[in-house]
Amino acid sequence: MSRRPVFITIEGIDGAGKSTHLAAMAQRLQAAGATVCLTREPGGTPLAEDLRAMVLNRPMDPLTEALLVFAARRDHVLNVIQPALQRGEVVLADRFADASFAYQGGGRGVPLAQLNALEAWACEGLQPDLTLWFDLDPTEAAQRRARAREADRFEAEDLAFFERVRAGYAARAAAQPARFARLDAGQSLDTVAAAVRAVMAERGW
Ligand SMILES: Nc1ncnc2c1ncn2[C@@H]1O[C@H](COP(=O)(O)OP(=O)(O)O)[C@@H](O)[C@H]1O
Ligand SMILES: Cc1cn([C@H]2C[C@H](O)[C@@H](COP(=O)(O)OP(=O)(O)O)O2)c(=O)[nH]c1=O
Numbered sequence: 001m002s003r004r005p006v007f008i009t010i011e012g013i014d015g016a017g018k019s020t021h022l023a024a025m026a027q028r029l030q031a032a033g034a035t036v037c038l039t040r041e042p043g044g045t046p047l048a049e050d051l052r053a054m055v056l057n058r059p060m061d062p063l064t065e066a067l068l069v070f071a072a073r074r075d076h077v078l079n080v081i082q083p084a085l086q087r088g089e090v091v092l093a094d095r096f097a098d099a100s101f102a103y104q105g106g107g108r109g110v111p112l113a114q115l116n117a118l119e120a121w122a123c124e125g126l127q128p129d130l131t132l133w134f135d136l137d138p139t140e141a142a143q144r145r146a147r148a149r150e151a152d153r154f155e156a157e158d159l160a161f162f163e164r165v166r167a168g169y170a171a172r173a174a175a176q177p178a179r180f181a182r183l184d185a186g187q188s189l190d191t192v193a194a195a196v197r198a199v200m201a202e203r204g205w
Contacts, residue, residue, distance in 0.1 A: 004204040005129030006085060009096040011169060012134030013162050014155045015141035015148070016185045018094055021134075021196050028197065029090050032205050037084035040094035041072065045079050048072035056152045062108035066118060069100050074122040081126065096128055098172050103154065106168020107161050127179065130203055132196065133169055134185040138162035 010018045010025075026036045042052035051072040055065060073096070084091050097119050104110040138159050145155055173180040181199040185192055 003129075006089075007081070007091045007093070007126070007128045007130075009093045009098065009128040009131045010134065011095060011098045011102070011131055012185060013102075013136060013138060013141050013165050013169075015143075015145035016134035016136040017144075017189075017192060018134050020189065021193060022092070022094055024193065025196060025200065026092055028200055029092065029205055034090040034205075035088070037080065037089045037091045039076070039080055039091065041076060041096055041099065042069050043072065044076040044081075044093070045072075047075045051075075056154070059153070062104060062110045063114065065108065066100060066104040066110045066115060069104065070118040070122040073097065073100075077122070077124055077126055082124065093128070096131075097123060098128075098131060098133075098169065101172050102165045102168030106164040106166075106171070107154075107157070127176075129179065130199075131173075131180050132199060133173055133180055133182045134192075135166070135169070135182050136185040138166060140186055 008025075010022065012018055022038070026038050029036045041048070042055055043049045051068050054060075055068050055072075060068070081091050081093070100118070101112075101115055105112060105115050141162060142159065145151065149155075173182060181202075183192060183195045183199070187195070
């Protein structure tokens with residue numbers, strides 16, 4: 001069997017159900033003997049959490065937004081993700097660079113070449129070993145969000161924005177199919193949870 005994934009990310013449009021399954025994923029990894037570093041983006045360090053508050057709340061142009069999410073990511077990679085991996089931990093991150101390609105690239109229209117350059121500068125060559133993509137129809141995601149919480153600057157965007165974000169994830173998954181596991185997040189909670197467990201089991205967890 002190939003090496004178990006040690007840097008695992010979860011992705012998808014807002015309301016797809018990522019947070020719902022995060023704790024169970026961490027528990028499953030722990031039960032299998034892993035020390036889990038559970039983290040999120042934008043955020044994961046004091047500086048990156050400050051940048052998160054700006055990105056989620058302050059109006060700004062798309063390239064500024066991309067620069068800030070990658071600045072936050074660099075701080076997170078250097079101070080949390082790389083050290084945890086070096087200690088032999090499993091890093092489970094609620095979003096990583098794919099989100100920038102989906103939201104800033106797909107959603108906001110920042111050119112791919114600029115995002116590729118930022119990724120090359122910011123991430124020290126680090127890519128997740130496994131990405132669970134919670135794929136959901138944007139109309140369903142909007143209904144779930146409306147029932148659950150107040151919208152932030154991204155969640156207030158219209159359906160067309162989330163269609164573009166979804167397409168951004170699809171493009172990223174098509175470009176790197178070995179890393180991505182797509183989950184149909186439109187199914188019942190129990191069915192999605194079983195699909196998450198199946199993906200983890202397939203990869204040795
Ligand atoms: N499979 C599902 N079916 C119906 N509702 C769901 C499902 N998964 C999550 N939800 C609900 O949808 C809302 C958004 O889920 P959440 O996990 O916060 O999404 P995300 O973290 O991807 O933004 C929550 O109220 C959650 O309880
Ligand atoms: C990591 C990242 C997130 N985002 C956006 C996606 C989300 O709308 C928002 C915050 O993500 P998230 O933590 O999933 O939101 P919530 O706490 O409401 O579940 O940031 C980007 O636009 N680019 C990025 O690179």
